[in-house]
Amino acid sequence: MANAGDSLQLLMVNPISRIPVVAGLGYVERVRRLPSTFTSTLVPEPDNRYFRHAIAVVVNGEKVGYVAPEIAGRYYGAVVAHAGAPVTCPARRGSTADHETSGIELLLDFTTLGPEPAE
Numbered sequence: 001m002a003n004a005g006d007s008l009q010l011l012m013v014n015p016i017s018r019i020p021v022v023a024g025l026g027y028v029e030r031v032r033r034l035p036s037t038f039t040s041t042l043v044p045e046p047d048n049r050y051f052r053h054a055i056a057v058v059v060n061g062e063k064v065g066y067v068a069p070e071i072a073g074r075y076y077g078a079v080v081a082h083a084g085a086p087v088t089c090p091a092r093r094g095s096t097a098d099h100e101t102s103g104i105e106l107l108l109d110f111t112t113l114g115p116e117p118a119e
Helices: 004-011 025-032 069-080 096-102
Strands: 019-022 037-045 054-059 062-067 087-093 106-108
Touching (some): 019 069, 025 062, 037 062, 037 069, 062 106
Antiparallel strands (some): 019 062, 037 054, 037 087, 054 062, 087 106
16 A cells, blocks of 8 residues: 555656556556566557547557557647657556556656647
């Protein structure tokens, strides 16, 4: 269980350094094989039938989930604008507190992508 010090530390972290990855049961085995830190590639999926601004998260050629929809909608244009060049960002496994409080297994760090696009 998370303690008060962990909660305070989370509040002081830049929010774009903690972008959650949505990963369903179909990706659990891939997620479990990942090291504690790694580099992910962001791949827009314009033909995704569930979310038109879907951004897949790929590691070592395998999809491990998606950027959370409420965030993907804001960054989709920036990822697409890279004109075919891969967009990468640092990533890490979530802490025990992340998993216990929200079920999040993976977090992306978007600080290398620049400021959050305006709405």
